[in-house]
Amino acid sequence: MRSALIGTAVLLACVTTARAEDAAQIADRLHRVETLNSIDDPALKPWHLKLSFQLFDAKGKPSEQGAVEEWWRSPSSYKIVYTSPSYTATSIESSDGLYRSKGASSPPYLLDKALNGIVHPLALDENDQTTPELRQQKFGKVPLDCIMLSIPIKRVAFAPLGLFPTFCLDRDKDSLRASYDFGTDLTIRNSIGMFQQRDVPIDQSITVNSINAISTHIEVLRGESMPDAEFQPSADLEDVTRNFAQVPSGVIAGRILNKIPPIYPERAKANRATGSVVMHATIGTDGHIHALKLISVPDPDLAIAAVSAVRQWTYRPYTLNGVPVGVSTTITVNFNMSP
Secondary structure, three states, X not given: OOOOOOOHHHHHHOOOEEXXXXXXXXXXXXXXXXXXXXXXXXXXXXXXXXXXXXXXXXXXXXXXXXXEEEEEEEOOEEEEEEEOOOOXXXXXXXXXXXXXXXXXXXXXXXXXXXXXXXXXXXXXXXXXXXXEEEEEEEEOOEEEEXXXXXXXXXXXXXXXXXXXXXXXXXXXXXXXXXXXXXXXXXXXXXXXXXXXXXXXXXXXXEEEOOEEEEEEEEEEEEXXXXXXXXXXXXXXXXXXXXXXXXXXXXXXXXXXXXXXXOOOOHHHHHOOOXXXXXXXXXXXXOOEEEEEXXXXXXXXXXXXXHHHHHOOOEEOXXXXXXXXXXXXXXXXXXXXXXX
């Protein structure tokens, strides 16, 4: 379960200034932020979380409501129950593996993202080749420090803030207030509380393409232990530990059901920008893309166009031995000027 772009209007409304600071110091700060804003640290005592949520439709109007509950004992021992009109399932992580209600797909992207926003909103990859870049921002009158995990782009000194995963913190502090992800998603931590000396967002909102997607509220977060029996998979759960596969890009391309073509940006055309935008993608058993990460970017405008389109693609679920599995793959979008 534990597993980037700002909406254009937000980007244009912000005045950015580069702040020279040693990359190692910024990386150290991010690690502090990760610890301070996570509640799945082995050092913490067991807890019970109940999260209510409101989903919104494609026009930003309220649709269904539901709840997610988690009982946590350690990073390798927890139980999650999802309850909503469109998705109801139980999953248990134990030393024996990951189990989920029989026939249930992986949790919908927004529910998974909202829960991770409470439990572990910033997951750093030690093997990541990105460079942390710190910029001071003002969102309205609120000053924030925004750190973007950048990769080099030819002929571009400073990529647009949010083009790569970005985390915005209280100025000169380590409290996470907002994050940009997935090329289109903005998560706002509207009110911050404290639990076992960690920051947690009591209220949280996520927008996609500047449209409300989901809002959450913590109903319960308290220390609580559960008997071992509650973490033992019952007969109505199945082992999904191996429900994941590395799939070549050519194979997964043949399983696309809905392929939204990217729009060639006018500014990129004017600059005669061409090339291939390469992304790493994680596709859930529901056929939807659950994560995107830019690997190679020839031009910022082309990257924005590619991510915005691919974000909407859906696939025929990939199966192994007749069982749907999640997929890790690469997706390439080519931009070529017509002769």
